[in-house]
Amino acid sequence: MRGFGVLFRREFALAWGRGGGPLLALAFYACVVTLLPLAAGRAPERLASLAPGIAWLALALAALLSLERLFERDFEDGALDLLALGPAPLEAVAAAKCLAHWLAAGAPLALAAPIAAVALGASPATMPLLFVCALAGGLAFSFLGGLGAALSLGSKRGGLLVAVIVLPLYAPPVIFGAGALDALAGGLPWTGGLLFLLAYSAAAIALSPLAMAAACRNALD
Amino acid sequence: MMRAVRIKGLSLSRGERTLFSGLDLDLESGDAVALLGRNGAGKTSLLRAVAGLLRPQAGTIGFEGSEGRILEAEVARADHLHLAGHHDGLKTARTAWEELLFQTRWTGGSEASARAAVERLELGRLLDLEVRRLSAGQRRRVSLARLLASPRPLWLLDEPMAPLDAAHRAAFGAILAQHLAGGGMVLAAVHDPLPVPARLVEVGA
Incomplete structure (x- = not known):
């Protein structure tokens, strides 16, 4: 598609460079994971049972924090006008922004998630599945987070609003991913949960750009 | 046309x-x-x-x-059409050249046409500066450059x-x-x- 590549490269450069980019998201992630033993107690067996779930939940929160201003900056400095008048439709613009965010912040977090889980005492056998879940779930987190960011355009206290809009939408992928990880740890069939997670991510990628574009048009009007 | x-x-x-x-x-x-x-x-x-x-x-x-x-x-x-408004859409943390090149390519121009616009508007000395270091007039000239760079x-x-x-x-x-x-x-x-x-x-x- 015309213009998509140009825009994607720029969005990736912005997402990678913005306030430390992936490093900052990783640092936040490390902080949450480190706080857990302080809050939940140090008993190794309890930590081990919580580990995959916490690694997974912290991922959703880290994604959310870095997404809050995905459209706000462009809206404030006028870049959104320019993006709306380009060769690609706003739907493609929104998809490019979310995809770039996922590659710059979501993918590094997906790499860190299995390491964090194992550090908390999860069995190393869960690492590959956690990585795949984090990668696929991260896509859903990026696209749905982008939807929240677009809907909150122009509102004061946008950050809280984004969280309130987005966290309910994060519930299904969190449930599916945690279910698959639980099943794997318990020696049960786990492919069902993973497939549901993949399906949810695919639906988010297909549908949320339409809503993001509509929200941006509404904010510009 | x-x-x-x-x-x-x-x-x-x-x-x-x-x-x-x-x-x-x-x-x-x-x-x-x-x-x-x-x-x-x-x-x-x-x-x-x-x-x-x-x-x-x-x-x-x-x-x-x-x-x-x-x-x-x-x-x-x-x-x-080009719309050049109050807000220039330039990202303050990126250099003038990065932003000009993006705006040019996004609106259908090429790197060569962006270079030509830089010559015409005498932006050569500003290209390596971050947008945040430019004055209001300099920013405006950078954002007007795309009018020339992508006809x-x-x-x-x-x-x-x-x-x-x-x-x-x-x-x-x-x-x-x-x-x-x-x-x-x-x-x-x-x-x-x-x-x-x-x-x-x-x-x-």
Whole structure:
């Protein structure tokens, strides 16, 4: 598609460079994971049972924090006008922004998630599945987070609003991913949960750009 | 190639307030129109409506290609017009050249055409600076460079010269004259007169 590549490269450069980019998201992630033993107690067996779930939940929160201003900056400095008048439709613009965010912040977090889980005492056998879940779930987190960011355009206290809009939408992928990880740890069939997670991510990628574009048009009007 | 813009019976409102109604305006190839009016009269809103960013309350905005053929509004807006507003859309943490190159490519130009625009607007010394280090006038020149770097027939300009100094205003006048001589169109919201002969249209009178 015309213009998509140009825009994607720029969005990736912005997402990678913005306030430390992936490093900052990783640092936040490390902080949450480190706080857990302080809050939940140090008993190794309890930590081990919580580990995959916490690694997974912290991922959703880290994604959310870095997404809050995905459209706000462009809206404030006028870049959104320019993006709306380009060769690609706003739907493609929104998809490019979310995809770039996922590659710059979501993918590094997906790499860190299995390491964090194992550090908390999860069995190393869960690492590959956690990585795949984090990668696929991260896509859903990026696209749905982008939807929240677009809907909150122009509102004061946008950050809280984004969280309130987005966290309910994060519930299904969190449930599916945690279910698959639980099943794997318990020696049960786990492919069902993973497939549901993949399906949810695919639906988010297909549908949320339409809503993001509509929200941006509404904010510009 | 867009040859004409036809605005018929246009009404715009912001919230409850009607800015103006029943505005008719024809713009032909080679025309420059200066929109006048007090602050808040709706000059910027008119430009944004032509660009398709605002939905009109009533009336139509049509675009014509060569020989009077109707140009689809979506095509016209994606390929045939530039909107240069108050906000330049430049990211403060990136260098002037990175941003200019992106804006040029996004609107259909090439690296070579961006280089040519840099020559013409004497931006060479600014290219490696972060946008945050540029003055208001320098930023404006960087954002106007895409008008030259990716040629499009209709220029919608919102106070284009406000931050420019006298020398650069004269240079920009020459650029406008060249654009019009080449069959382009200019619709500009201004408080100071445009540096080229232009039809004056009062908005919201």
